Amino acid sequence: MTIEIRDARPEDMPAVLRLVKELATFEKEPEAVEVTETDLVRDGFGEKKRFHCFVAESQDEVVGLALVYPRYSTWKGPVVHLEDLIVTEKARGQGVGSTLLATVVKYGHDLGVKRISWEVLDWNEPAIKFYESNGAVVMRDWDVVQLDENGIENYLNNI
Template identity: 70%
Template sequence: MNQPRLATIEDMPRVLELINELAIFEKEPDAVEVSLKDLQEDGFGEQPKFTCFVVEVDGKVEGLALVYPRYSTWKGKVLHLEDLIVSEASRGKGLGTLLLDTVVEYGKSMDVKRIGWEVLDWNEPAIEFYEKKGARVMRDWDVVQLDQKGIDNYLNQK
């Protein structure tokens, strides 16, 4: 098992596989709309929209952490952890800790005031993992989103 490293454009096919694996785990197998081309262009174009770290086991990417900068009106510069994914076959081997360590170190190097992410309320193993690491799980907040259809409906109501 190696230390996490920055992902390369060549890692994106495996990254997409892991994203799809997570969608199945989260009971949303048909929800992934992002394509390989999207990941390659958005992560490695002139203005990358995200940073991705991967960790390998025996030469195969078995985990990833995808982050991007945000801005908080209360705190200033913050970092958003979109997903921390470890393949089902490699869970329990410390990869999640290695990836989270890397994200926290990256955030510290960027001088962010906060690192934030979401976790499903039924994913107790993940919640326990994050709490053991010192994260505060804020159960009194709800996630609010507008998907593409919601955006269109919103704008059509104006």
């Protein structure tokens, strides 16, 4: 499989959304995706760019993506957060994920970040093995904490 990694363009957002939905199904939350193509175009290419996206293309088809955005660590300084690295099921095992991860690492290095971080589900052993084999440290003693929209509203209503 010949793979080309490039910066995503607005016209790639239907394929990006398709991959996001494929990931949500894989992660057993097919109904959880609320973002739309319009949101992705606005947030990735608009006046206030909120993320950067790389796509992996093979034979003019988007078969993978890596979506990143800047963060700041009070301990380390500038950080890049890898929100999702997704490879469509039919393209897995063909080097797409490795090539996307290498692109993200080079991107972070070029930005001068001190760390690249992301989450992985504790049951996704193939992904964990992939990340560890590429030098990542999976910190199993940390838990992800989130407030969703309802949680935010409830919190604000109770202070």
